[in-house]
Amino acid sequence: MIEYKLNLAGCQCSVVEWNPDGSILVFALHGWLDNLATFESLVEFMPDLRIVAIDFPGHGHSDHIPPGVTYHFVDGIYLIDDLLRHFEQKQINLLGHSMGGAISTLYAASLPDRVKAMVLIESIGPLTAKPEDGVSxxxxxxxxxxxxxxxxxxxxxxxxxxxxxxADVSEVEKNLIKPLVERALVKVEDGYTWRADSRLRITSPVRMSEAHLVEVLSNIEAPVLLIEGEKGFITDSELLQTRKQSIQYLEVVQIPGGHHLHLEQPQTCAAQIQTFFQKIG
Incomplete structure (x- = not known):
């Protein structure tokens, strides 16, 4: 494992590389209030993939944004584009869980020629809102x-x-989520607290409507593998199930587990991910 910092979208972000000799480069993007350690249990089962994982701004070991500034979900597309430019890639492979997957879909839709293939874990686009809910x-x-x-x-x-x-909040066994929690905590005088920026919990002031998002998703040209949990968010949502129809080239695999199924079933999940990227070439 190699760890270093990069300036991405104007923020000093922590980056970790696993399997540096892997033949297929993949950028891995974690979920909201998680961090890059969410992918740690997968990497040993994906030796052909060179995994470059980041802590999003305000998460893990990455810097927080300046005081008085707000986190905007959509800014993640600039971060992905900065990664592409840093690694001097014309096309990239994306692996995203939850929020990381949602940001990946926006990037793949906005710049379809720059994404070769994409794997989404429990993710198929960002949260939306009805127009009448805009003021609230x-x-x-x-x-x-x-x-x-x-x-x-x-x-x-x-x-x-x-x-x-x-572990209780995520409904995952303690031993499975331990690496993520270790990276998420900081020692303080009277114990431990979370590193994550509290501003990440502020509700986004503006969201796309579902109709808007469907148009965005339909612009994705890259082949997409969606891995969903039998007891995850997507399986339980009629709205999210409907979004599948918007993506041109979509494969869907369902694996036992919940929203963090990649922690619960790392070997099974990793096999699906590596096989998919190998198939695309």
Whole structure:
């Protein structure tokens, strides 16, 4: 494993490379309030893939954005494009879980000639909103931002207490999510707290409508593999199931597990990922 920092979309981001001798370069993008360690359990089962994983701004070991600035979900497309340019690639392969997959779909739609293939884990586009909900989203975002000034991050007296809390929220066994939690925590005077920027919890003030997103997804030209959990978010959502019809070249595989199925079934999930990228070439 190699770890270093890159300036991506104006932020110093932590980057980790696994399998540096792998023949197929893949950029791996994690989910909201997760970090790049979410892919750690997969890499040993994907030796042919050179995995370049990042901590998004405000997550893991990456820097937080400056005070007074807001995280915008869509800014992730600039980060992906900066990765492409840093590695001097004309086309890239993307692997994204949850939020990372949603950002990948936006990038693949906006610049279809730059994405060779894409694997989505429990992800098929970002959250949307009905037009009539636009004002309430704006209201909620402004009020949440103002309320942050009086909030303090939770502090856990021990690592195990924090690990238990995160495992319960994610509905994943503690031993499976431990690497992610280790990277997510920072030691403070009276215990442990989360590294992640609290501003990440502020609701996005603006979201696409579902009709808008469907048009965006239909512009994806790269072949896409969607890996969904039998008990995950996509399986349980009629709306997300409908989005599948918008993507031109889509394969779907369902694996036992929930939203973090890649932690629960790393070998099975990795086999699907590596085989798909090898097939594309």
């Amino acid at each position: 989203l704006l209201n909620r975002s402004v009020n949440q931002r103002a309320a942050l000034a009086g909030k303090r991050k939770p502090v856990y007296t021990s690592f195990d207490q924090a690990l238990t809390a995160r």
